[in-house]
Amino acid sequence: MLDQPALEAAGVSKRYGNREALRGVDLIAHPGQLHGLLGPNGAGKTTLMRVLLGLVRRDAGTVRLLGRDLEAAPGSVADGVAGLVEGPAFYPYLSGRKNLTLLARLDDHDRSRRADCIDDALEQTGLASQAEVAVGAYSAGMRQRLGLAAAVLRSPRLLFLDEPTSALDPAGARDVRAIARRLADEGAAVVLSSHDMSEVEELCSLLTVIHVGRVIFSGTVNELRRRAPAEVHRLRTSDDDAALRLASRRNDMNVVRIADGGLEVSADLEALDSYVIALGRSGVAVRELERRARSLESLFLELTGHGGAAPLSTPAAPDAADRGLESVSMS
C-alpha cells in the first residue's frame, strides 16, 4: 500500500488508577484494508477504540486519523471517521429513523441528501422495516444494526467496529461482515475488533493481537497461522503426565494442559500422527482426539512465549474453549 495510512497510532497508553489498560500500543491501518483487533474481554480493545474515537483521554502516544493529529480529548470525530463502540445506545423514546436524523443533524451533512442517506443506511443494515419503531422496543441485535447504520451514515473512510457482531445471530453477523468487506472494497480502512478468532481470520487481512493492554502480535493472518496455528486438537489419554513428558521432548509441536482436564495439542497433521504413534508405543492410550478451533488463551500463551506444560488456571479458559467448540461446529 503506497497510500498514506488512514490510521497511525503509536505508543498509546492509558491508565485507570493503578491499572494499565493500554501499554504502548501501536496500530496502523491502510485504506482498503480490514484490520482485525483480536483479544479477550478486558484486553483493552474497547479502550483502544475509545481512545482513537476521542471518547477517552490517552496518557501517552500519538494518533493520526486520516492524516490529522488527534488531540488528547477532542470530543468530536473528524469528517470521514466513524465508529461503532460496543453496545450502541440511542434514545429509546424515539424511532430508529428519528435517532439517525438527529445524529445526521450533528454531522456536517448535506441537508438535501440527508433523508436519502438515512434511507440508504437503514436499507443496508436491514432495518428499513423497523425504522419507525421506537428504539426502546429494539432487540440488542437491532440496536447493533442501528449503530452500524449511524456509523455508515458518515460515509466513513476510516471505520472502527468494536465487537460489531456480538449481539447478532449468524445471519446478522454475516450481513455485518458483508458491509465491512464492501466498505473496505470501496476504499475505507476498517478496524474491527473481536474476541472470535475465526471471524477475524475470515474477514481481515491484517491482525493485531492485544493481551492485557499490550500488542503481542501484529502482522498478516498467514504469519499468525504460521506462528500459532488456529486449529488444535484436544487429547485425552490414559496418562496425561507421560504424554506431556513425551511432547516436551519433541520440537515440532506444543502441548498444554487445559483447565477442564485433558491436553491441547498444536501441531500439523504429520507431527500429530507421529506423536500419537509414539504415545501408543510408550504405553499411553489415546482416549479422545478431537479437532477444534484454538482457544484464545492458548493462542496468547503461544504468542507470549509461554507455551508448554503450564496449566491454565484462569477461569476464562473454559468459556473460551466452549466458544472454540461452537465455532468448529458452525463452520
Add this chain to the structure above:
Amino acid sequence: MPGPVRLAIAAVAIAGSIGCGSSPITQARIEQAIAPTFANLVHAQVKWLGLPPMAASDFAVRASCRKLMAGSNSGSGEWACTLVWLGPDRQPLRDSFDLFVTTDGCYTATASGESLGGPTLRATDGSHVRNLLYAFDGCFDTT
C-alpha cells in the same frame, strides 16, 4: 489556581462589596416607610368611600416605631408603631399598629384596636369596600 475557583472568589468579592454589617431593618427605615404608606392608603380609602378627595400630604402622618424585644432597635420580627395624623376633619388622631417585619424588608401592619374600623367599610353609595387600614403590607429598600 484553577479558573473556576478564581471566578468564585471574584463573585464573592463582588457580593461582598454589596453589603455587610448589622441588620438593615432599622427603626428609621420602618418609620420612613410606614408613614407615607399610611398616608397614601388613607387617600385611597377616602376615594373608595366616595368622600371628598384629600391629598396624602394633608394628613401629615408621623410614625414612631419600636421593636417589641427589649434592648434592640433593629432586626426582623415584631415591632409596634404609633401613627400620629390629622383626620379628614383635621382632628388629631393616634393609631397603633402591630408589625411583623421580615428580613427582606417587607412588613405586615395590623391595626391594634377598633379605632380604624373592621375589615370592611361602607361607602357613601352603600357598597362594601375593603378597609385598607385594617391590615396592610409594605416593603422598603434594605440595600
Add this chain to the structure above:
Amino acid sequence: MTLRSLSAVAAVIDVECAKLAAQIKVRLLLAVCAAAPFVFAVVMRIQSSVPSDTLFGRAIKESGFAVPLVVLGFAALWAFPVLTSVVGGDIFSAEDRYGTWKTVLTRSRSRAEVFAGKVLTAIGFSCIAVAVLALSSVASGVLVIGPQPLVDLTGVLVPPSQALIRVVLAWASVLPPALGFTALAVVLSVATKSSAAGIGLPVVAGLTMQLYTFVDGPEMVRQLMITSAFGAWHGLLSEPPYYRPLVHGALVSAAYVVVCLAIAYRMLRRRDIGG
C-alpha cells in the same frame, strides 16, 4: 466565534429541542404553567377568603393585577427551582442515563459545541417557562378578576396601564435568578450524572436558602443567596421605586451562572466516556 461554530451550536440546539418536544414532561410542565394561574384566579374569585399571608393577597378580589404578583410570590418559593431544573437538571444526565454520550460525541460536534447547545436549550426553556407563567397569570388576572387599579406596596393606587407595565417588569426581573437556578441544576447534574440530583438538589437548595430569610443572619450572606433576587421586584411596586435590589440580584445571578457553567464545562471536557 466563527460562523461555523455558531451554526454548529445551532445544530445541537435543534437536536436538543427535538428531543425535548418528544418528552411528555416538558409539554406537561408548560401546560401546567399555562393552566394553573387560571385555576388559581377562578378559585380566588369564587372563595371568600384571600391569601393574606402573601404580598398583594389581600387585594386579589379587587384587582386582577394582584393575581400575577401573588403567583410570583408563590412561584419564588416552590415553582421556579422546579421549573428551571426540570430541563437544566436532566439535559446532561439524560445522556448518562441512556448511555448515549458515546453516540453523541462521535459525530462532528465538539464537546464545547455540545455543551453550549445544551446549556442554551436549558436557558431557553427556563425563559419560556417563566414567560408562559407570567403571561398566563396576567391574562387570568385581567380576564377573571378584572383590570382595576392596584394598591402598591407604598399604599399608592396605581392606574391599570401603569400596573400592567410594572407587573410585566416584575416578572422580567426574576429571569436572572431563574437562569442562576438553571446553571446550578446543570452543574449538579454534570457532577452527579444523575437527573434525580440535577432536579432535586436545586429544589432543596432553594428551600434551604428560603429558610435563611427567617433568620437575622449577616446581610451579606442573604445577598449571596440567589433566592433573594426573587424578591427584588418589590422596588418596582413602590413609590418612589427603588432599583438597587434588582441590580444586586442580577449581579449575584450572573455570578452563579458564570461559576456553575465554568465548573460544569471543565468537568465535561475532562471526562472519560464509558471508560
